[in-house]
Amino acid sequence: GEEFVVTPWEVRGKVDYDKLLAHFGARPLTPSDVELLAKYAGEVHPLIRRGFFYAHRDFDEILRWHGSGRPWALYTGRGPSGPVHIGHMVPWILLKWFSDKFGLEVYFQMTDDEKFYDDPELSLADTRRWAYENALDVIALGFTPDRLHLIIDTLDIKPLFPIAVKTAKKLTWNTVKATFGFTDSTNIGLIFYPSLQIAVAFLPTELRGEATPVLIPCAIDQDPYFRLARDIAESLGYPKPATLYSKFIMSLTGESKMSASNPDSAIYTIDDEKTVRRKIMNAFTGGRPTAEEQRKLGGNPNICPVFHYHMLFDPDDKSVEKIRQDCRSGALLCGECKLMLHDKISRFLKQHREAREKARDKVDQYRLSSKL
Ligand code: SF4
Structure with a gap:
């Protein structure tokens, strides 16, 4: 098949x-x-x-x-x-x-x-x-x-x-x-x-x-x-x-692509801060079932959406590489890793929400028809 x-x-x-x-x-x-x-x-x-x-x-x-x-x-x-x-x-x-x-x-x-x-x-x-x-x-x-x-x-x-x-x-x-x-x-x-x-x-x-x-x-x-x-x-x-x-x-939630039918599979730009936090803290990870196992065996960033988002939203290569290594070695636990991601995403979204509201009356100025 x-x-x-x-x-x-x-x-x-x-x-x-x-x-x-x-x-x-x-x-x-x-x-x-x-x-x-x-x-x-x-x-x-x-x-x-x-x-x-x-x-x-x-x-x-x-x-x-x-x-x-x-x-x-x-x-x-x-x-x-x-x-x-x-x-x-x-x-x-x-x-x-x-x-x-x-x-x-x-x-x-x-x-x-x-x-x-x-x-x-x-x-x-x-x-x-x-x-x-x-x-x-x-x-x-x-x-x-x-x-x-x-x-x-x-x-x-x-x-x-x-x-x-x-x-x-x-x-x-x-x-x-x-x-x-x-x-x-x-x-x-x-x-x-x-x-x-x-x-x-x-x-x-x-x-x-x-x-x-x-x-x-x-x-x-x-x-x-x-x-x-x-x-x-x-x-x-x-x-x-x-x-x-x-x-x-x-x-x-761990699938290949986000689905519109499951709102928890994605973070929307209009989600409030509480919702963003809940979605990140509940995310699927490449971690182990217990903290003890994770310390011993390390996690798998390759299958982990939390790592994927660090990769997409952190401009600093060194910081992303450190998360990858600390995940693999077991030095980083998923809870902490999610908090770090939450910090990055909520900073991005705070700035984005403000800019988004400022644009509200201006959309027609951007339309091609208004310029021809
Ligand atoms: Fe994913 Fe971070 Fe957990 Fe590694 S430590 S599996 S990157 S959430």
Whole structure:
């Protein structure tokens, strides 16, 4: 039987990230790719250095394109069907880093249409409301309106639609069926939708009137969209998008990916302090059943979501390495380790909540429509 399943809508089982790459046909990030990044950025972000972003398509190509002085941009998105958890923020933190380091504009798509098509429980008003709510979390990372262009699909469709139309004509039913696993009972909204997600990859070229490829940092499950985008780009006169893929964020309860149906599996940016503390203190760990055994045998940080979050949110390599070693040797017990994590996360969230509230009246200033 199958060991694991990864599609844009579902992740099941224990993910083998190397197999997944081979299956999708993307490339692992090599030391020479990372060196090229260091050459142009002056440093390498911890999320790349630590291997959380681990694969790509043409990341090296777009860096060389940058090296030749030509324009490029960043693109990512979010399906607005509920609150944002701190795992969602991880690729956005990298996005902000790229934008700052390279002076790049960011196209951020809120797919309120897709979430409405996909979820029988959600109204279009719901997904639009979540698009506005989720935008607060993106803006809170410190973006200014000249750098961040928000596209809420059902509101900001105008510049995208002609591109989506050209894209749709290049995609056959056979192709999207094979790529996304659509069936005879899939609604036609979902069947058209990939042309809209792909269209944003071509939008900067249209808006600037010159070849402007995008770099798309996202989780590996989004590869099917951008594989198709790359297949058809040149026939439409657009440069191929480049991608940078992350692994999935571990759930606090120990599964490969967080699930929206179990709120304890993730920390949401709108969780209050008590809830955050409870979720961290109750998290699954790679520890031993008793303190005595842990002192003697040590824990396993590789399977531990608490360690995973230290790795994602602590910028200091030495501190993360010390936690790894002290866990392995048994010098650190899980209770203490969780308190340390709680300290880091609550500091991040305190600052984030304030910035998020300040953004509340400003979302429309960031929308692409307000600038065209
Ligand atoms: Fe996880 Fe920390 Fe316990 Fe090690 S000590 S298993 S990293 S919680």
